[in-house]
Amino acid sequence: MATSMVKLMLFSALILLSLQAVVSVTPLHFQHPLDPLTKQEISLVQTIVQNKYPSSSNRLSFHYIGLDEPEKDAILKWESIKPTVITVPRKALAIVIINSQTHEILIDLKARRIVSDNIHSGNGFPTLSVDEQVVAIELPLKYGPFIESVNKRGLNLSEVVCSTFTMGWFGETKDRRTVRVECFMKESSPNIWVRPISGLTMVVDLELMKIVQYHDGGIIPVPTADNTEYRFSHQNPPFGPRQHSLATHQPQGPGFQINGHSISWANWKFHIGFDPRAGIVISLASIYDLEKHKSRRVLYKGYISELFVPYQDPTDDFYYKTFFDAGEFGFGLSTVSLVPNRDCPSNAQFLDTYVHAADGTPLLIKNAICVFEQYGSIMWRHTETGIPNESFEETRTEVNLVVRTVVTVGNYDNIIDWEFKTSGSIKPSIALSGILEIKGVDIKHKSEIKSDQHGILVSANSIGVYHDHFYIYHLDLDIDGVANSFEKTSLKTVRVTDGSSKRKSYWTTEVETAKTENDAKIILGLSPGELSVVNPNKKTSVGNDVGYRLIPAIPAHPLLTDDDYPQIRGAFTNFNVWVTPYNRTEKWAGGLYVDHSHGDDTLAVWTKKNRDINNKDIVLWHVVGIHHVPAQEDFPIMPLLSTAFELRPTNFFERNPVLKTLSPPDVQWPGCPK
Ligand SMILES: *[C@@H]1O[C@H](CO)[C@@H](O)[C@H](O)[C@H]1NC(C)=O
Numbered sequence: 001m002a003t004s005m006v007k008l009m010l011f012s013a014l015i016l017l018s019l020q021a022v023v024s025v026t027p028l029h030f031q032h033p034l035d036p037l038t039k040q041e042i043s044l045v046q047t048i049v050q051n052k053y054p055s056s057s058n059r060l061s062f063h064y065i066g067l068d069e070p071e072k073d074a075i076l077k078w079e080s081i082k083p084t085v086i087t088v089p090r091k092a093l094a095i096v097i098i099n100s101q102t103h104e105i106l107i108d109l110k111a112r113r114i115v116s117d118n119i120h121s122g123n124g125f126p127t128l129s130v131d132e133q134v135v136a137i138e139l140p141l142k143y144g145p146f147i148e149s150v151n152k153r154g155l156n157l158s159e160v161v162c163s164t165f166t167m168g169w170f171g172e173t174k175d176r177r178t179v180r181v182e183c184f185m186k187e188s189s190p191n192i193w194v195r196p197i198s199g200l201t202m203v204v205d206l207e208l209m210k211i212v213q214y215h216d217g218g219i220i221p222v223p224t225a226d227n228t229e230y231r232f233s234h235q236n237p238p239f240g241p242r243q244h245s246l247a248t249h250q251p252q253g254p255g256f257q258i259n260g261h262s263i264s265w266a267n268w269k270f271h272i273g274f275d276p277r278a279g280i281v282i283s284l285a286s287i288y289d290l291e292k293h294k295s296r297r298v299l300y301k302g303y304i305s306e307l308f309v310p311y312q313d314p315t316d317d318f319y320y321k322t323f324f325d326a327g328e329f330g331f332g333l334s335t336v337s338l339v340p341n342r343d344c345p346s347n348a349q350f351l352d353t354y355v356h357a358a359d360g361t362p363l364l365i366k367n368a369i370c371v372f373e374q375y376g377s378i379m380w381r382h383t384e385t386g387i388p389n390e391s392f393e394e395t396r397t398e399v400n401l402v403v404r405t406v407v408t409v410g411n412y413d414n415i416i417d418w419e420f421k422t423s424g425s426i427k428p429s430i431a432l433s434g435i436l437e438i439k440g441v442d443i444k445h446k447s448e449i450k451s452d453q454h455g456i457l458v459s460a461n462s463i464g465v466y467h468d469h470f471y472i473y474h475l476d477l478d479i480d481g482v483a484n485s486f487e488k489t490s491l492k493t494v495r496v497t498d499g500s501s502k503r504k505s506y507w508t509t510e511v512e513t514a515k516t517e518n519d520a521k522i523i524l525g526l527s528p529g530e531l532s533v534v535n536p537n538k539k540t541s542v543g544n545d546v547g548y549r550l551i552p553a554i555p556a557h558p559l560l561t562d563d564d565y566p567q568i569r570g571a572f573t574n575f576n577v578w579v580t581p582y583n584r585t586e587k588w589a590g591g592l593y594v595d596h597s598h599g600d601d602t603l604a605v606w607t608k609k610n611r612d613i614n615n616k617d618i619v620l621w622h623v624v625g626i627h628h629v630p631a632q633e634d635f636p637i638m639p640l641l642s643t644a645f646e647l648r649p650t651n652f653f654e655r656n657p658v659l660k661t662l663s664p665p666d667v668q669w670p671g672c673p674k
């Protein structure tokens with residue numbers, strides 16, 4: 001009886017879950033002005049552009065179709081007056097290559113008309129489309145000189161798989177939309193990335209869609225397929241270690257509600273947007289203050305603006321590998337479906353989303369985002385042993401909310417989490433998995449290495465090339481209001497020289513408020529201190545400015561020289577922290593057109609204006625980096641490597657905001673005696 005009851009409950013929970021999924025894809029809810037474009041809206045963009053530029057007489061491909069975000073003022077007004085009273089413009093931006101020219105087409109979705117249509121004339125090209133890459137990777141298989149190279153190596157052409165790689169920019173003045181194509185051997189293992197056919201240079205012109213440059217630098221053995229398999233169904237025993245199930249059982253159901261793309265959970269409310277380029281976008285995050293009886297804004301908008309991955313091998317095969325994954329390939333376009341029970345725990349709920357194909361057709365990404373609660377550590381505790389005969393303990397369980405997506409760009413998988421804590425912290429984290437980019441070499445053992453191989457021999461004939469992963473977060477914090485300041489609190493040693501203490505030294509703090517952008521360019525390192533965004537117009541009852549502190553990720557600094565082309569393009573990595581005044585168009589830290597970019601539209605360039613940031617609407621940028629010296633454990637597939645930072649309230653609340661929190665009720669497992 002009890003079990004069938006449980007089954008019934010589970011069954012209805014499943015129905016609820018699937019209903020939730022349906023709700024998320026059909027616009028039954030009231031549309032939020034920050035909601036990602038719907039399937040219908042993407043189709044509308046496609047139709048409007050095709051009507052102006054009929055495909056019978058024009059060659060067009062869509063490289064971006066996304067929400068043209070309303071001005072912040074409009075959103076804030078909408079939010080305060082409530083949705084039914086005020087309408088916010090609903091516009092889409094389409095970046096379309098029409099007859100080899102890049103158009104920025106702004107479309108009013110309500111009026112169903114083109115607002116503006118401008119041709120981009122600066123440097124750089126839009127995000128690549130998946131469709132053109134699919135065509136480009138087929139070209140070598142029909143290209144005589146390549147077939148000859150394959151035959152010369154005794155390889156089977158039917159087992160060759162190719163992939164596209166953006167070319168970067170190395171000072172050329174004449175630019176064409178080109179990509180490099182490299183090929184790999186499939187054969188008995190699907191792990192193509194560790195089996196490159198090295199030594200070939202192939203360049204495809206994407207406008208002409210043909211191979212325009214080819215060079216065979218000589219035969220280098222393709223690494224063996226042995227021990228490169230990672231699919232469970234194709235592996236051989238022994239298996240292990242064994243893992244035991246760990247179900248999260250939520251007898252009262254989930255503690256969060258999803259309404260369209262708006263989430264409410266515990267004391268938090270926020271909106272989940274999605275962009276073909278940025279992927280997941282967290283907006284309008286506010287926390288309810290139990291004492292002030294109101295919701296207080298923390299984050300207006302947060303997302304990953306760019307990911308820069310420069311490889312550190314200067315030779316012909318690799319020098320150009322200086323990727324900008326968000327701008328060149330699109331984090332949204334590269335978002336993959338999450339696997340229930342594996343990528344996200346069994347209590348997760350999923351959101352679907354739409355992106356677009358090169359012809360403008362909407363494409364569904366099922367289970368693109370998951371939301372779930374998980375146990376954290378202890379929220380707070382104390383065991384009191386100091387009161388005679390009255391020892392006791394008070395302890396609170398921490399349950400956090402996680403929003404997760406996975407972005408797979410070629411060989412690498414980026415696990416992107418936004419974790420919310422009831423204590424007021426937001427903890428964004430990045431974790432990497434997937435497969436190393438391997439360079440084939442004629443070396444089977446370390447003892448044969450005579451010169452710098454620019455990486456680590458992770459397997460016979462396989463160099464895992466040195467590289468970095470630099471993510472830059474755009475964090476438009478609005479701490480209890482829009483006007484904020486950026487503060488650096490330095491911890492300084494003070495020497496006692498006047499004999500007033502038995503101590504010879506102590507430390508104290510020194511606070512500086514950044515006046516302009518230059519004051520806020522921070523290289524994190526040895527000098528201890530705290531970085532915070534405060535609202536100088538709002539004070540706590542004892543007079544502190546309300547604020548949020550950045551507890552940064554382990555700092556990573558670029559090692560390339562400032563005059564090196566990739567570093568000019570990726571100059572947003574020059575500092576770990578930057579602050580800019582809010583500007584709706586300054587979204588992409590590496591520039592809007594980052595493929596073949598010249599670095600003339602980066603965060604480093606914008607901030608040269610050294611604008612005023614004191615008591616203004618400001619945006620915090622944080623670079624989260626990983627220097628990757630590969631190791632054998634990263635082969636043939638890499639266990640998660642992660643880094644995180646925290647945005648933590650600092651004098652934002654009057655006291656511990658979870659002082660009166662309720663721990664979750666103890667779980668009585670069905671069928672278990674009490
Ligand atoms: C080449 O690969 C194809 C497809 O896997 C296979 O059918 C064929 O037998 C292979 N040819 C040789 C010569 O091994």
Ligand SMILES: *[C@@H]1O[C@H](CO)[C@@H](O)[C@H](O)[C@H]1NC(C)=O
Nearest residue numbers: 385386387388389390391392
């Ligand atoms: C604590 O308990 C012990 C034993 O029950 C008793 O002897 C002692 O007087 C108590 N101390 C106080 C401060 O109450």
Ligand SMILES: *[C@@H]1O[C@H](CO)[C@@H](O)[C@H](O)[C@H]1NC(C)=O
Nearest residue numbers: 581582583584585586605606
């Ligand atoms: C916003 O940023 C763009 C790009 O940096 C700049 O051209 C424009 O002048 C800025 N607008 C304002 C109001 O500062």
Ligand SMILES: [Cu+2]
Nearest residue numbers: 432467469628
């Ligand atoms: Cu790496």
